[in-house]
Amino acid sequence: MQTVHPFQPALRTHADGSVCREGTRRLPLGFISCCPEFERRTAACVYDARYEWSEKSAEWHIAVPELAGGGGIGIRHCPHCGTKLSAAGC
Numbered sequence: 001m002q003t004v005h006p007f008q009p010a011l012r013t014h015a016d017g018s019v020c021r022e023g024t025r026r027l028p029l030g031f032i033s034c035c036p037e038f039e040r041r042t043a044a045c046v047y048d049a050r051y052e053w054s055e056k057s058a059e060w061h062i063a064v065p066e067l068a069g070g071g072g073i074g075i076r077h078c079p080h081c082g083t084k085l086s087a088a089g090c
Helices: 036-041
Strands: 051-054 059-063 072-075
């Protein structure tokens, strides 16, 4: 059984046991979103469409769940409004 600090919420997990990252974000410092939908998707679950910033490759990607191989699919434009993506924002 997992011990949880009284002020720390319990980690949610998926059916496969992996930790759900919904509500967490991987964003570059000072990022400003181009549209509300892109902003919402930066904190989504990986089993939904989740956008993350990869510091290693310096690009945005759509996160792929670990069960499906992990990693991500690189994107250069916002899938919702079409704005070109960068580290500073859309």
